[in-house]
Amino acid sequence: MRREGMNYRVVIPVLNQLRYTQQCVDSLLASGTPASALLVIDNGSSDETPRWLASRPEIPAIRNRVNLGCGGAWAQGALHDESDWVVLLNNDVVVCPNAMDDLFAAADRHGLDVVSPALIEGPLDYDFVQHAQKFREAMRGSLRRGWFHGVCFAVRRRVFEAIGFPDTDRQLGGREDVEYLIRCLRHDVPVGTVGDVVLHHFGSITQKAMKLESGQDDLGDRAHFYSKVGMGWLARKRFKSERKRQAREWVAQERAAHGYAMHMLRKNGQWTDALYL
Template identity: 55%
Template sequence: MVHISDRFVVVIPVFNQLHFTSQCVESLLRQHVETDEILIIDNASSDETPLWLAQHSELRHLRNRENLGCGCAWAQGVVLSPDAEWIVLLNNDVLSGPEAIHNLLDAAEREKLGVVSPALLEGPNDYDFEDFAPKFQKNMSGMIRRGRFHGVCFAIHRSVTEKIGFPDTDRRLGGYEDAEFFFRCRRAGIPVGIVGDSVFHHFGSITQKAIKQKTGQKSLGDLKYFRSRVGSKWWSRKRDKFVSRFIFRKWISDERAGTGCSLHMIRRDGAWELH
C-alpha cells in the first residue's frame, strides 16, 4: 500500500465512550491509517478520554470546552485539515475492515463519487468480524448503491465542501446533520454512493444512546425543525418513501443473488437481516 500524503484525514467526534474510541483507532492503525491521518474532536468528554488523548500525543486532537455537537465537530475537522483531498467523517463506535479507508476512497474515485460511504455490518460483534470482513469484502467488491450515503462513515471530497459548504453546525439538527448534508448534495447534483469495496462493523449509535439515557431525551434533534430547514413537505416525503421502498428492494435482491449478503446487514439473535 502506497501512502499518499494529504490524501485524507479521518475525523472522529467523540463524547465519552473511551472504550469504543480506543478500539476504533486501533482498528484504523491496523489497516494502515497513519496516526497523522487521524483527527479526534473531543466534545467535552467527562470520562478518561482527555487523559487518554494526552497520553497519545501522536494523535491529532482538539478538545471543545462544551459539547458542540456532531455537526460542529465535523466542520472543525474540515477547517483543521485544509490540505486533505478527502475528509472522512467517522463514528467512534466502529471497527475498520481490511484497508477500509483506502479502499473506500479508491472506489469513490473509480465511481466518480463526491461523497461515499462503506458497507455496514451492525449490531453485536458476536460473529468474529476480523474473520468475516475479508470474505464479505471480497464478495461485495464492485457493488454500489448510488444516490445514498450514511452518517456512520462518509468521505467528502474537498471539491464538495467548496461547492455546497461544510456540514451544518446548527445544534437543533442534532442527529440529522448527515441528512441535511445529503439534501444539499442532492440539490447540487453531487454524485454520492455506498460501496462494497469497504466495510465497517458498527456497534450502533453508542454515543447518541448514552446521551439520550443521560438526558432522558427521546431524540437529540428537532425533526420538525429539520424538515423545515430542508424544505421537506409531506407529499415529497410520501413520494420519496414510496420510491425508496422499491429501490432498496432491488438493491437487496441484486446483492443477495450472488453473495447471500447485502451492503447493509444487521445482526440480531445470531443471524443477519438484510437491509
Template identity: 60%
Template sequence: MRYRIVIPVLNQLHFTRQCVENLLAHGTPPEAILVIDNGSSDDTPAWLASMPQLPSVRNPVNLGCGGAWTQGALLSGEADWVVLLNNDIVSGHAFVPAMLDAADRFGLDVVSCAMVERELDYPLETFTAEFVAEMRDVLRRGWFHGVCFAVRRPVFERIGFPDTDRLLFGREDSEFLWRCRRHDVPVGTVGAALLHHFGSITQDAIRRETGVRKFGDHRYFYARIGLNWWGRQRAKFARKAQTRRWVHEERAAHGRTLHMVHAGGGWEHR
C-alpha cells in the first residue's frame, strides 16, 4: 500500500463524515483510511459501526492528537507513507496522491499540501484546478503544517513517532517538525495539492465546552526542544522572516500563496 490516511476524531461527526465522503469521492480506497475515534460521545461510534468497509479504532479515552497519530502510524505498518489528517477538511481533487507525487519529485520525506482556511464560499473544484495548474512547482522547503502532513515510513524508524505528551496540546506537529530539522529530514509544503481547512473545529468546540481560552504551555514546548528565552525569540524572528519571504515571492510570481485564509469575501496570505 502506498499510503494510509490516519484521521483522529473527537465528536464533530458532521466534519468527519464530510471529510471521509470527500476522500472516497476522489478515489481514495476505503482501506487506505483509518479513523481513530478518541472517545467520542456523539453519534461518531454509531456511524463508524455502520461503515464496516472503513477501518476504524475506538479508544475508550482521548489519547490526544499525538497519541492518535502514533497509534495510527503503528497500525499502518504496510504503508509506505502515513498521512496524518485533520477531519475538518475537504478538497477539490485527489490531493493525497498529488502531494506524494510532488514529495517524490522534490525529494521530501515529510510533506504538506497547500491550504485555504475558514470560509468555503468559493467554487472549490474550479479554484483547485486553477490553483494547482499555477502553483504545482512551488515549494516551501523546511516547513509543514499540522492539518495534513505525510511521513515516509523510514522517518519514524529514524527519529521516532509523534510525541504523545498531552502537555504539548496543539504543538505535537511543531515538536515533530523540530525533530525533523534537527536530524536533517527533508520536509516541505507543495503547491501541487490543495485542501480546504475549516479551522480547528475540535479545539474550538473544546474551548466552548470548557471555557479554556488557550491550550498547552508554549514555555513547556520550548523547554522540551531545548530553547531558552533568547532561543525562543531568535526562532520566532527567523520563522516570521522566512514566512514573509515566502509570501512576498509567491505573491509576486503567482498572485497567491501556499497558505491563504478566506473570510468576509477577502483573502489573507500567510
C-alpha cells in the first residue's frame, strides 16, 4: 500500500484471540493506516476469526490450514509483495495516532533499516491516547540504537534481500525476533527503537494461550536456539549480561533526559521501567 510516497505492508499473524485482533485493526485504521496496507495471516484459527475476516473483505488476509508459527507467518507476509517496508506486528497491541508514518520518518532521520516503536506492556487500565501524547512529546527524537523488539518491528525490503527473512524454525518458539536481531547486528544492519511512536502491548496473549493449551512452559527449545545462533555456554552468559547492562544504562539515560523510559510496564495501576531486553 502506498501512502504519502511510502510503500508499506503491516503483517499481523493471528491464532484465535479475535477480540485482540479487532482492537489491533481498529487502532491501526484510526491511526491513519489504510485497510489495504494490512495483511492478517490467520495461522489456522478455530474461533470466529475466519468468519470475521470473511466479513471484512477490505482487509487483505491469508488463511493457513495449520499454524506456521510466528516466524513462518512473518516470512510469508514479507514475501507477499514488494513493499519498501514490512511491519511485523503482534495482534495484541493498540497503536498511537499516525504510528506508521511517524515510525518510518524516525527511521529515516536516524538512518535505520529496522526500527521498533517504544513499548508499554500490561493491562490497558489508563488513557492510552492521553499518555501516548505526553510520552511522545517528551521522547521525540530519542533512540536506542542496536535494539528492536518482536512486538513490532519494521524492516526495509533491502534487509530481506541482504540477509534473508525471519527464520521459520518452529523450535525457536518465540525467539524468532532475537534470532533476527542477532543476524542483523552481525551483518551491520542499522537497527534501533525510537521514542517518536509508542504502542501498548497486552502481553504475548497468543503465546500464553498456546502454552496453557499445550501445558508447556516453553514453546521452543532454548538450547536449540543458542546452538543455532552459534553461542556456547560462555557466549550465552555474556550475551545475557550485556543485554541487562545495556537495558539498565538506557533506562537511566532516558529517565534523566526525558522523564520516561522507552520500555515501560503497567502493573497494579503503577508504572515501572523494564530493566531487560
